[in-house]
Amino acid sequence: MVMERRKTDVDLSVELFGRRLGTPLMPASGTLSKEAVGEVRGIYGAILPKTTTPRRRDGNPTPRIAETPAGMVNSIGLQNPGVEEFMKNLDDFDLGVPILVSVAGNTTDEFRELCEKVSADERVFAVELNLSCPNVEHGGLTFCAGPSSVEEVVSACRKVSGKPLSAKLTFEGVVGNAVAAESAGADALTVMNTIPALTVDADARRVLVKGGLSGPAIKPVAMRAVYDVSAAVDVPVIASGGVSTGLDVAEFMMAGAAAAQVGTASFVRDPEDILGEFEGYLRKHGISASDLIGDLRDSESASGVHEG
Numbered sequence: 001m002v003m004e005r006r007k008t009d010v011d012l013s014v015e016l017f018g019r020r021l022g023t024p025l026m027p028a029s030g031t032l033s034k035e036a037v038g039e040v041r042g043i044y045g046a047i048l049p050k051t052t053t054p055r056r057r058d059g060n061p062t063p064r065i066a067e068t069p070a071g072m073v074n075s076i077g078l079q080n081p082g083v084e085e086f087m088k089n090l091d092d093f094d095l096g097v098p099i100l101v102s103v104a105g106n107t108t109d110e111f112r113e114l115c116e117k118v119s120a121d122e123r124v125f126a127v128e129l130n131l132s133c134p135n136v137e138h139g140g141l142t143f144c145a146g147p148s149s150v151e152e153v154v155s156a157c158r159k160v161s162g163k164p165l166s167a168k169l170t171f172e173g174v175v176g177n178a179v180a181a182e183s184a185g186a187d188a189l190t191v192m193n194t195i196p197a198l199t200v201d202a203d204a205r206r207v208l209v210k211g212g213l214s215g216p217a218i219k220p221v222a223m224r225a226v227y228d229v230s231a232a233v234d235v236p237v238i239a240s241g242g243v244s245t246g247l248d249v250a251e252f253m254m255a256g257a258a259a260a261q262v263g264t265a266s267f268v269r270d271p272e273d274i275l276g277e278f279e280g281y282l283r284k285h286g287i288s289a290s291d292l293i294g295d296l297r298d299s300e301s302a303s304g305v306h307e308g
Contacts, residue, residue, distance in 0.1 A: 071215020
Protein backbone atom coordinates (compact mmCIF):
# COMPACT_ATOMS: atom_id res chain seq x y z
CA MET A 1 0.00 0.00 0.00
CA VAL A 2 1.31 3.44 -0.90
CA MET A 3 0.94 6.19 1.66
CA GLU A 4 -1.42 8.91 0.52
CA ARG A 5 -0.05 12.37 1.21
CA ARG A 6 -1.30 15.82 0.49
CA LYS A 7 0.82 17.79 -1.93
CA THR A 8 3.31 20.20 -0.40
CA ASP A 9 6.32 22.17 -1.49
CA VAL A 10 8.02 21.56 1.87
CA ASP A 11 10.26 18.58 2.60
CA LEU A 12 8.71 17.08 5.74
CA SER A 13 10.67 13.83 5.57
CA VAL A 14 13.21 12.55 8.08
CA GLU A 15 15.34 9.45 8.30
CA LEU A 16 14.82 6.96 11.11
CA PHE A 17 16.23 3.45 11.36
CA GLY A 18 17.71 3.80 7.90
CA ARG A 19 14.34 4.53 6.30
CA ARG A 20 12.89 7.78 5.03
CA LEU A 21 9.63 8.68 6.79
CA GLY A 22 7.18 11.02 5.08
CA THR A 23 6.81 13.14 8.21
CA PRO A 24 8.52 13.19 11.63
CA LEU A 25 5.23 12.61 13.46
CA MET A 26 3.96 9.39 14.97
CA PRO A 27 1.41 8.61 17.67
CA ALA A 28 2.61 7.96 21.19
CA SER A 29 1.80 4.43 22.22
CA GLY A 30 -1.73 4.07 23.56
CA THR A 31 -3.15 7.19 21.93
CA LEU A 32 -4.27 5.92 18.51
CA SER A 33 -7.23 3.54 18.38
CA LYS A 34 -7.74 1.28 15.40
CA GLU A 35 -11.03 3.09 14.74
CA ALA A 36 -9.13 6.36 14.17
CA VAL A 37 -6.31 4.99 12.02
CA GLY A 38 -7.88 6.03 8.75
CA GLU A 39 -8.11 9.64 9.92
CA VAL A 40 -4.33 10.03 10.15
CA ARG A 41 -3.39 8.73 6.71
CA GLY A 42 -0.61 10.92 5.34
CA ILE A 43 -0.11 12.65 8.70
CA TYR A 44 2.03 10.18 10.61
CA GLY A 45 5.30 8.99 9.15
CA ALA A 46 5.07 5.81 11.21
CA ILE A 47 2.37 4.11 13.28
CA LEU A 48 2.73 2.96 16.88
CA PRO A 49 -0.23 1.09 18.40
CA LYS A 50 -0.90 0.58 22.10
CA THR A 51 1.72 -1.30 24.14
CA THR A 52 1.27 -5.05 24.19
CA THR A 53 2.13 -7.46 27.03
CA PRO A 54 2.60 -11.24 27.30
CA ARG A 55 -0.96 -11.79 28.51
CA ARG A 56 -4.25 -9.91 28.52
CA ARG A 57 -4.43 -7.00 30.96
CA ASP A 58 -7.73 -5.48 32.01
CA GLY A 59 -6.04 -2.35 33.28
CA ASN A 60 -6.58 -0.45 36.50
CA PRO A 61 -10.00 0.23 38.04
CA THR A 62 -11.73 3.51 37.29
CA PRO A 63 -11.37 6.39 37.61
CA ARG A 64 -8.09 6.24 35.76
CA ILE A 65 -8.01 9.52 33.82
CA ALA A 66 -8.22 13.03 35.26
CA GLU A 67 -7.88 16.31 33.39
CA THR A 68 -5.43 18.88 34.71
CA PRO A 69 -4.98 22.56 33.78
CA ALA A 70 -2.31 21.66 31.22
CA GLY A 71 -2.72 18.01 30.43
CA MET A 72 -4.02 14.92 32.14
CA VAL A 73 -3.08 12.27 34.68
CA ASN A 74 -3.74 8.70 33.65
CA SER A 75 -3.40 5.29 35.22
CA ILE A 76 -4.63 3.00 32.47
CA GLY A 77 -2.49 0.06 33.55
CA LEU A 78 -1.45 -1.10 30.06
CA GLN A 79 -4.89 -2.45 29.21
CA ASN A 80 -4.58 -4.68 26.14
CA PRO A 81 -5.70 -8.10 24.84
CA GLY A 82 -2.25 -9.70 25.09
CA VAL A 83 0.35 -10.21 22.39
CA GLU A 84 -1.34 -13.16 20.64
CA GLU A 85 -4.57 -11.28 19.99
CA PHE A 86 -2.70 -8.04 19.31
CA MET A 87 -0.66 -9.57 16.51
CA LYS A 88 -3.77 -11.11 14.93
CA ASN A 89 -5.18 -7.61 14.49
CA LEU A 90 -2.00 -5.78 13.51
CA ASP A 91 -3.29 -5.26 9.96
CA ASP A 92 -5.82 -2.83 11.42
CA PHE A 93 -2.94 -0.36 11.72
CA ASP A 94 -1.59 -0.76 8.18
CA LEU A 95 -1.45 2.61 6.42
CA GLY A 96 1.45 1.77 4.18
CA VAL A 97 3.95 3.35 6.58
CA PRO A 98 6.32 1.61 9.02
CA ILE A 99 4.63 -0.01 12.01
CA LEU A 100 6.45 0.13 15.33
CA VAL A 101 5.26 -2.20 18.08
CA SER A 102 5.59 -1.25 21.75
CA VAL A 103 6.18 -4.10 24.19
CA ALA A 104 6.25 -4.20 27.99
CA GLY A 105 7.18 -6.97 30.36
CA ASN A 106 7.61 -7.37 34.10
CA THR A 107 10.90 -9.23 33.75
CA THR A 108 13.83 -9.42 31.36
CA ASP A 109 12.62 -12.81 30.14
CA GLU A 110 9.19 -11.38 29.30
CA PHE A 111 10.75 -8.53 27.35
CA ARG A 112 12.97 -10.94 25.45
CA GLU A 113 10.12 -13.31 24.60
CA LEU A 114 7.86 -10.46 23.49
CA CYS A 115 10.57 -8.90 21.38
CA GLU A 116 11.41 -12.19 19.73
CA LYS A 117 7.77 -12.86 18.91
CA VAL A 118 6.88 -9.50 17.39
CA SER A 119 10.22 -9.14 15.60
CA ALA A 120 9.57 -12.37 13.72
CA ASP A 121 6.54 -10.80 12.02
CA GLU A 122 7.41 -9.19 8.69
CA ARG A 123 4.77 -6.50 9.25
CA VAL A 124 6.75 -5.09 12.17
CA PHE A 125 9.34 -2.52 11.16
CA ALA A 126 10.76 -1.75 14.62
CA VAL A 127 10.13 -2.46 18.30
CA GLU A 128 9.79 0.10 21.08
CA LEU A 129 10.76 -1.28 24.49
CA ASN A 130 8.55 0.37 27.11
CA LEU A 131 11.05 0.43 29.96
CA SER A 132 8.78 2.24 32.39
CA CYS A 133 6.19 -0.21 33.62
CA PRO A 134 5.54 -1.28 37.25
CA ASN A 135 7.14 -4.51 38.40
CA VAL A 136 5.78 -6.13 41.56
CA GLU A 137 8.92 -8.20 41.86
CA HIS A 138 10.80 -4.98 42.50
CA GLY A 139 8.57 -3.79 45.33
CA GLY A 140 6.39 -1.68 43.05
CA LEU A 141 9.31 0.41 41.83
CA THR A 142 9.61 1.29 38.17
CA PHE A 143 11.18 -1.51 36.23
CA CYS A 144 14.38 -0.53 34.46
CA ALA A 145 14.89 2.48 36.72
CA GLY A 146 18.69 2.21 36.51
CA PRO A 147 21.35 1.74 33.83
CA SER A 148 22.17 -1.85 34.78
CA SER A 149 18.60 -3.10 34.33
CA VAL A 150 18.11 -1.01 31.18
CA GLU A 151 21.26 -2.52 29.71
CA GLU A 152 20.16 -6.02 30.71
CA VAL A 153 16.78 -5.76 28.99
CA VAL A 154 18.01 -4.06 25.82
CA SER A 155 20.88 -6.52 25.50
CA ALA A 156 18.52 -9.49 25.88
CA CYS A 157 16.19 -8.10 23.22
CA ARG A 158 19.07 -7.24 20.90
CA LYS A 159 20.13 -10.89 20.90
CA VAL A 160 16.77 -12.14 19.64
CA SER A 161 15.72 -9.34 17.30
CA GLY A 162 17.03 -8.29 13.95
CA LYS A 163 14.64 -5.35 13.87
CA PRO A 164 15.50 -1.80 14.98
CA LEU A 165 14.97 -1.26 18.72
CA SER A 166 13.99 1.95 20.48
CA ALA A 167 14.12 2.14 24.26
CA LYS A 168 11.41 4.30 25.82
CA LEU A 169 12.86 5.83 28.97
CA THR A 170 11.51 7.50 32.08
CA PHE A 171 12.70 10.99 33.01
CA GLU A 172 14.44 9.80 36.18
CA GLY A 173 18.11 9.16 35.36
CA VAL A 174 17.35 9.57 31.68
CA VAL A 175 20.89 10.37 30.47
CA GLY A 176 22.52 7.46 32.28
CA ASN A 177 19.80 5.10 31.10
CA ALA A 178 20.11 6.41 27.56
CA VAL A 179 23.83 5.75 27.46
CA ALA A 180 23.24 2.26 28.86
CA ALA A 181 20.56 1.51 26.27
CA GLU A 182 22.77 2.67 23.43
CA SER A 183 25.71 0.58 24.62
CA ALA A 184 23.43 -2.47 24.83
CA GLY A 185 22.37 -2.13 21.22
CA ALA A 186 19.39 0.24 21.07
CA ASP A 187 19.03 1.87 17.66
CA ALA A 188 17.04 4.84 19.00
CA LEU A 189 15.70 6.26 22.24
CA THR A 190 12.18 7.47 22.95
CA VAL A 191 12.40 10.32 25.46
CA MET A 192 10.34 10.42 27.64
CA ASN A 193 7.35 8.87 29.40
CA THR A 194 4.88 10.49 31.79
CA ILE A 195 5.86 12.06 35.13
CA PRO A 196 4.48 10.61 38.41
CA ALA A 197 1.50 12.71 39.50
CA LEU A 198 -1.58 12.75 41.69
CA THR A 199 -5.04 14.32 41.47
CA VAL A 200 -7.51 14.72 44.33
CA ASP A 201 -11.29 14.77 44.63
CA ALA A 202 -11.58 17.54 47.21
CA ASP A 203 -15.31 17.08 47.82
CA ALA A 204 -14.94 13.37 48.51
CA ARG A 205 -11.60 13.94 50.25
CA ARG A 206 -9.91 11.11 48.46
CA VAL A 207 -7.31 10.42 45.80
CA LEU A 208 -8.86 10.67 42.36
CA VAL A 209 -6.10 9.36 40.06
CA LYS A 210 -2.55 8.42 40.98
CA GLY A 211 -0.64 7.93 37.76
CA GLY A 212 1.40 9.73 35.13
CA LEU A 213 1.12 13.36 34.01
CA SER A 214 1.19 14.02 30.26
CA GLY A 215 0.40 16.94 28.01
CA PRO A 216 1.70 20.51 27.67
CA ALA A 217 2.67 20.69 31.35
CA ILE A 218 5.59 18.31 30.86
CA LYS A 219 6.92 19.77 27.61
CA PRO A 220 9.78 21.81 29.18
CA VAL A 221 10.89 18.74 31.15
CA ALA A 222 10.77 16.54 28.07
CA MET A 223 12.60 19.22 26.11
CA ARG A 224 15.45 19.21 28.61
CA ALA A 225 15.57 15.42 28.52
CA VAL A 226 15.73 15.34 24.72
CA TYR A 227 18.38 18.06 24.69
CA ASP A 228 20.59 16.31 27.25
CA VAL A 229 20.17 12.81 25.85
CA SER A 230 20.86 13.85 22.25
CA ALA A 231 24.16 15.33 23.42
CA ALA A 232 25.14 12.11 25.19
CA VAL A 233 24.36 9.50 22.51
CA ASP A 234 24.88 8.98 18.80
CA VAL A 235 21.60 7.19 18.05
CA PRO A 236 18.43 9.09 17.06
CA VAL A 237 16.12 10.44 19.75
CA ILE A 238 12.34 10.33 19.38
CA ALA A 239 10.69 13.08 21.42
CA SER A 240 7.62 12.31 23.51
CA GLY A 241 6.00 14.57 26.07
CA GLY A 242 3.87 17.65 25.54
CA VAL A 243 3.84 17.83 21.74
CA SER A 244 0.70 19.87 21.06
CA THR A 245 1.55 22.19 18.16
CA GLY A 246 3.67 22.31 15.05
CA LEU A 247 5.99 24.71 16.83
CA ASP A 248 6.47 22.10 19.57
CA VAL A 249 7.60 19.63 16.92
CA ALA A 250 10.08 22.16 15.55
CA GLU A 251 11.44 22.97 19.01
CA PHE A 252 11.93 19.31 19.92
CA MET A 253 13.77 18.72 16.68
CA MET A 254 15.97 21.76 17.31
CA ALA A 255 16.73 20.23 20.72
CA GLY A 256 17.99 17.08 19.01
CA ALA A 257 14.99 14.89 18.18
CA ALA A 258 14.76 13.14 14.84
CA ALA A 259 11.01 12.54 15.22
CA ALA A 260 8.21 13.40 17.63
CA GLN A 261 5.32 11.47 19.11
CA VAL A 262 1.90 13.08 19.53
CA GLY A 263 0.04 11.76 22.56
CA THR A 264 -2.36 13.65 24.81
CA ALA A 265 -2.80 16.44 22.24
CA SER A 266 -4.40 14.00 19.80
CA PHE A 267 -7.44 13.79 22.09
CA VAL A 268 -8.15 17.51 21.71
CA ARG A 269 -6.50 18.47 18.41
CA ASP A 270 -6.45 17.04 14.92
CA PRO A 271 -2.91 15.75 14.23
CA GLU A 272 -3.30 17.15 10.71
CA ASP A 273 -3.42 20.64 12.21
CA ILE A 274 -0.20 19.98 14.10
CA LEU A 275 1.51 18.82 10.92
CA GLY A 276 0.15 21.82 9.05
CA GLU A 277 1.61 24.19 11.64
CA PHE A 278 4.94 22.42 11.41
CA GLU A 279 4.86 22.66 7.63
CA GLY A 280 4.08 26.37 7.90
CA TYR A 281 7.07 26.92 10.18
CA LEU A 282 9.39 25.19 7.72
CA ARG A 283 8.00 27.16 4.81
CA LYS A 284 8.39 30.45 6.70
CA HIS A 285 12.06 29.76 7.34
CA GLY A 286 12.78 28.13 3.99
CA ILE A 287 14.13 24.89 5.45
CA SER A 288 13.37 21.17 5.48
CA ALA A 289 12.46 19.08 8.51
CA SER A 290 15.86 17.40 8.68
CA ASP A 291 17.59 20.80 8.75
CA LEU A 292 16.16 21.38 12.23
CA ILE A 293 17.66 18.36 13.98
CA GLY A 294 20.13 19.48 16.65
CA ASP A 295 19.99 23.10 15.52
CA LEU A 296 20.11 24.42 19.12
CA ARG A 297 23.32 22.53 19.80
CA ASP A 298 24.88 23.80 16.60
CA SER A 299 23.90 27.38 17.49
CA GLU A 300 25.39 27.11 20.97
CA SER A 301 28.65 25.75 19.61
CA ALA A 302 28.88 28.53 17.09
CA SER A 303 28.12 31.29 19.60
CA GLY A 304 30.11 29.88 22.50
CA VAL A 305 27.04 29.84 24.73
CA HIS A 306 27.29 27.58 27.78
CA GLU A 307 24.78 26.52 30.40
CA GLY A 308 24.89 28.57 33.57
